[in-house]
Amino acid sequence: MDQFLQAVINGIMLGGFYAAMMLGFSVIWGVMGVINLAHGEFIMVGAYATWVLNKEFGWEPFYALAVVLPLMFVVGYIIQLVLINRIVDQPHLVSLLVTFGLAIIIANAMKLAYSADPRLTETGFAGAWELGNVTVPVTKTVILGVALVIMGSLWAFLHRTKTGKSIRAAAQNKQAARIVGIDIKKIYALTFGICIAITGAAGTLISPTQAVFPFMGPPLTLRAFAITALAGLGSIPGALMGGMVLGLVESLIGIYVSGIGTNLAIVSAFVLLVVVLVTRPQGLFGGLRPMEEAQPL
Amino acid sequence: MTVLADVAARPRGSTGRKIGLGLLLVFLVVLPLGTNIEGQTWVTNARLFQFTQMFMLITLASNWNLTGGFTGYVDFGHAVFFGLGAYGTGILMTQQHGIQWPFWAAVLGGAVVAAIFAVLVGFPTLRLKGPYFSIAMLGTFVAMREIIRVTKPVTGGGVGLTLPPYLNRALFYYLTFGLAVLVVSVMWWIRRSEFGSSLIAIREDEVGAEMRGIDTTLHKITAFAIAGFLSGIVGGMWAYQNTFIDPDVVFIESRTVELVMMTMLGGLGTVAGPVVGAATIYWLRDVVWAAFFDWHLIVEGALLIGIVLFVPTGIVGMLGDRSGTSLQRLWGRWLGSRDRPGAGPDPPRAAPPQPQGPQGDAGDEP
Numbered sequence: 001m002d003q004f005l006q007a008v009i010n011g012i013m014l015g016g017f018y019a020a021m022m023l024g025f026s027v028i029w030g031v032m033g034v035i036n037l038a039h040g041e042f043i044m045v046g047a048y049a050t051w052v053l054n055k056e057f058g059w060e061p062f063y064a065l066a067v068v069l070p071l072m073f074v075v076g077y078i079i080q081l082v083l084i085n086r087i088v089d090q091p092h093l094v095s096l097l098v099t100f101g102l103a104i105i106i107a108n109a110m111k112l113a114y115s116a117d118p119r120l121t122e123t124g125f126a127g128a129w130e131l132g133n134v135t136v137p138v139t140k141t142v143i144l145g146v147a148l149v150i151m152g153s154l155w156a157f158l159h160r161t162k163t164g165k166s167i168r169a170a171a172q173n174k175q176a177a178r179i180v181g182i183d184i185k186k187i188y189a190l191t192f193g194i195c196i197a198i199t200g201a202a203g204t205l206i207s208p209t210q211a212v213f214p215f216m217g218p219p220l221t222l223r224a225f226a227i228t229a230l231a232g233l234g235s236i237p238g239a240l241m242g243g244m245v246l247g248l249v250e251s252l253i254g255i256y257v258s259g260i261g262t263n264l265a266i267v268s269a270f271v272l273l274v275v276v277l278v279t280r281p282q283g284l285f286g287g288l289r290p291m292e293e294a295q296p297l
Numbered sequence: 298m299t300v301l302a303d304v305a306a307r308p309r310g311s312t313g314r315k316i317g318l319g320l321l322l323v324f325l326v327v328l329p330l331g332t333n334i335e336g337q338t339w340v341t342n343a344r345l346f347q348f349t350q351m352f353m354l355i356t357l358a359s360n361w362n363l364t365g366g367f368t369g370y371v372d373f374g375h376a377v378f379f380g381l382g383a384y385g386t387g388i389l390m391t392q393q394h395g396i397q398w399p400f401w402a403a404v405l406g407g408a409v410v411a412a413i414f415a416v417l418v419g420f421p422t423l424r425l426k427g428p429y430f431s432i433a434m435l436g437t438f439v440a441m442r443e444i445i446r447v448t449k450p451v452t453g454g455g456v457g458l459t460l461p462p463y464l465n466r467a468l469f470y471y472l473t474f475g476l477a478v479l480v481v482s483v484m485w486w487i488r489r490s491e492f493g494s495s496l497i498a499i500r501e502d503e504v505g506a507e508m509r510g511i512d513t514t515l516h517k518i519t520a521f522a523i524a525g526f527l528s529g530i531v532g533g534m535w536a537y538q539n540t541f542i543d544p545d546v547v548f549i550e551s552r553t554v555e556l557v558m559m560t561m562l563g564g565l566g567t568v569a570g571p572v573v574g575a576a577t578i579y580w581l582r583d584v585v586w587a588a589f590f591d592w593h594l595i596v597e598g599a600l601l602i603g604i605v606l607f608v609p610t611g612i613v614g615m616l617g618d619r620s621g622t623s624l625q626r627l628w629g630r631w632l633g634s635r636d637r638p639g640a641g642p643d644p645p646r647a648a649p650p651q652p653q654g655p656q657g658d659a660g661d662e663p
Binding site: 097229 | 371429435443591597600602
């Protein structure tokens with residue numbers, strides 16, 4: 001029972017991180033129809049930025065968010081203007097291939113810059129709380145907290161600010177949004193910038209608990225895709241639930257299937273993805289629309 | 298069916314093209330004999346090895362094109378069949394399991410394993426559309442790498458398997474050359490058969506194809522299994538020639554991307570496209586590798602982006618091959634695609650593709 005509780009706690013913490021990690025992927029897809037296969041690579045870049053601040057300047061990794069968020073926003077804004085703008089509204093194959101090329105470029109550029117050695121950041125939020133027979137690690141609790149704050153802020157931004165409403169309008173009906181005076185190009189660049197900023201922040205969150213290396217991206221992208229399938233496009237509550245489901249599944253498999261453990265976590269993500277896509281193409285929590293359609297944000 | 302048969306009956310190549318092709322084949326057949334000529338330095342064993350690699354890539358790209366180009370199911374995990382073929386061959390050829398199969402039998406065994414896996418995985422995944430199929434196959438590929446790593450008693454896990462070494466560059470040259478010629482001929486034949494026309498009908502309009510009596514599931518899975526089997530053979534040959542396999546050398550993500558890139562550059566959905574694309578990229582990469590050693594993957598990524606953005610119809614399409622026109626239709630009508638931006642009111646995002654089989658086909662008839 002204790003083991004089960006422990007697995008559930010770990011799963012929830014992992015799930016919170018996954019939910020924050022995949023938001024950028026899901027919103028970019030929902031708003032622009034671009035499937036960003038370089039998603040994991042942007043997480044990796046954020047993680048490296050955090051690592052540099054941590055190692056070179058002795059910053060606390062979580063405070064590095066103050067730099068990572070604006071830095072990744074600028075990176076995302078520029079990449080959208082230069083590259084992604086050309087593939088918005090193009091067939092999915094185009095966006096898949098172009099972002100895959102982008103992923104190869106980013107991963108190998110980071111390998112050239114920082115070698116393929118795995119890195120970890122050191123956080124002051126270490127240790128663990130003992131609650132009965134289960135332990136609650138402090139680092140992961142902070143990660144979960146920051147992840148929830150990120151999700152809450154994004155939801156508030158999209159629903160309560162004028163810019164956020166413009167983004168949702170552009171996702172729902174581009175033509176009508178243009179008619180009411182929304183500058184679509186600017187909105188797209190802004191959306192991409194914000195999503196990449198969140199994605200980079202996920203890199204900051206993951207850096208104290210998981211090795212940071214140039215080729216860490218693809219498994220994360222795959223999980224983001226799996227959760228998007230669970231959640232429905234661009235749905236933030238769905239993202240939270242989907243992330244939790246994947247986190248719990250991975251955590252429970254890791255504990256109960258001995259000898260196989262974490263290696264097969266990625267397999268479980270994939271099996272979940274295929275099962276959901278085949279049985280419920282609209283996502284588990286995504287309401288009634290099929291995934292082919294953009295979910296109103 | 299008659300409409301499909303009409304589409305299939307495309308003009309054959311001109312006489313000049315046939316002669317050129319024949320000369321190229323004769324050149325490739327006699328090339329290895331050059332290693333015995335005294336004093337020449339161009340046809341070396343290393344050069345034969347390069348050609349061997351190129352033939353393998355041509356074969357793999359052609360197989361990928363069968364599902365990705367003809368049927369319209371873009372497979373981002375095709376290297377899983379290559380990997381299963383390599384591992385099937387490796388396991389059957391190493392003595393650790395008591396029996397040691399001869400190379401021929403082992404390669405066929407590995408390919409059968411790959412084909413069976415293609416059928417098994419095809420049943421759920423080929424029901425998915427567009428990007429969902431692509432990502433599910435990418436997931437299959439990543440998952441298979443981990444499964445191979447975990448099943449240590451059979452596959453050697455992360456340590457890998459060492460096959461009995463057999464160094465005969467000329468033999469591998471002829472094997473892979475023969476396979477490439479065979480596979481391209483098979484693709485050429487499929488392209489002109491009713492089976493191939495049905496695949497293209499599925500690509501153009503799956504619902505319409507089904508309504509006209511094509512068993513789409515059977516056709517898709519057959520195509521998938523054929524591609525898996527042939528890629529499995531390539532994997533087995535590669536394993537024997539490389540003499541060492543482990544999960545990280547066999548299951549490299551970039552292998553699939555390479556195939557997609559080559560097929561795109563040559564011309565998606567054409568018989569000649571994968572051949573032209575694979576040969577072009579293989580030798581181009583040789584140059585890139587030499588010029589920017591550390592940077593070569595970065596240059597490849599940029600190349601992929603450049604090809605997709607600026608040469609969407611591929612070399613064959615640009616040269617005006619008639620089959621290129623069906624590619625443009627594919628392009629315009631890819632799942633999830635919309636009208637050109639700015640052309641009239643925005644259609645709803647998931648507007649089901651209009652069944653326009655007859656009109657679409659009409660554009661192809663003289």
